[in-house]
Amino acid sequence: MILVTGATGQLGTAVIQHLLRKVPASQIAAFVRDDSKAANLLKQGVAIHVGHYDDTDSLDRAMKGIETVLLIAGTDEENRVHQHQNVVDAARKAGIHRIAYTSRALKDPTTLVNRLMEGHVHTEQYIKASGLSYTLFQNILYMEAIPQFVGGEAVFERGIHLAAGQGRVALALRSEMGEAIANALASPSEGNLTYQLTGRESYSFYDVAASLTKLSGKIVTYTPAEPATFIAQLMGRGLPQLLAQRITGFVTDIANGQEDIISPDLEELLGRKPTPLNEGLTLLYKL
Template structure:
């Protein structure tokens, strides 16, 4: 029995879809969900629902019963992330879970990170490795999907891309590709205390992003690196909430510092095909 946390999210949901496509019986898949009503589509497929969240230790203890393998999809609630992850890991250990997989982040150097949220991944990895559980760590590169969510800005076709990312490169991959790769590894049964670094096949700068967008749209899209302060001012004047700006800037600083530039073939091997590249991914994400 495999327990997928964050099962109603886009990553966890796609992992479940991949497991089913891999002919893992629905009866061997459990989903940890906060709200049963939001998981009706999983229930209809025969997925076993376990109700709980990362803060509820009692619910986690119940959810782990009969489970052999757990996928811990990383939490998002700032200030609580590491403790929530520890709660899941501890519950898995108490229940005798044989393998715990964790969705971490692919970064170059923990000592030079600007983004404190990224440090929570390393803290979780350390705790998991010391737990005595067999583990798999999926270090996922920054989602290419973030382009559509917040990176490019709403007016990139008219005003270009203006970000404090310097010439930093990232080996972006689509979230759906990363979820599919995770599903393949889980279905194959590997639990060899291994770290997978799931990246795209090439690292791209925002100059490359602008060139791809120009080719896709037929318009000239430029990239202009700006200072963090200029970005902050422009973003706030454009109506972006202060909290969102404060979250984005450390991501940009790490991109500028090359934290996302690692390239491996781990994901290609897991997928059995090359991951979708930047231009094809942008076309899909932006409906171009």
């Protein structure tokens, strides 16, 4: 029995839909905050458990009869390490066979500008110290995030302005990461495993601009911005200062090479080559 937490989120949904192609629905359970969002899963025969990471009783109930639990990282960045620890504690208490976690692929966590990413490191450490068998999925930046990063359709009018310098990212589709995670979860576990789910090639935002130019026929330029200037631009768009600083820290880490990591793990779990940048942007922008 496999329990997927955060099951109605975008990654959780992708994982479960691919799991349903690998194992019977009777072997899949979903942990959700709002059961109204899980109606489709229920129709497909997936067991639904309602609760949240701060509700330890709900976690205990959800863990009954579970062999493998996939902990999808929470979105409450300030509190998620404690919340993740609650999930790990419940899994250990229930005696589950394996815990899996969706972490982040980072080259050197000790030099991060965006300190919130350290939460993934702390969660990994807690899992390793738990004594449970584990599988860690260290995910690269989702290709689906590119429109959000560069301003959606507005990119064709104003170009790309980010504090990412010449930093490169081995972008990969979240949908394919979900498929790869499902393939790993549906396979017998063999000890403790760590997968880095990345594309086969890393790209800079110069590459993103060039690809969008080629695909659309409209000239898209990338202009690297200084961090202070970028923060001011974000605040000028109405973002609170703290959020602007977090976003800037994230893209500054890209500039510093934190996500310039290439691993064969995604390709091996998929059994095919991951979608490259041009094809991904064609899908995302419907070009």
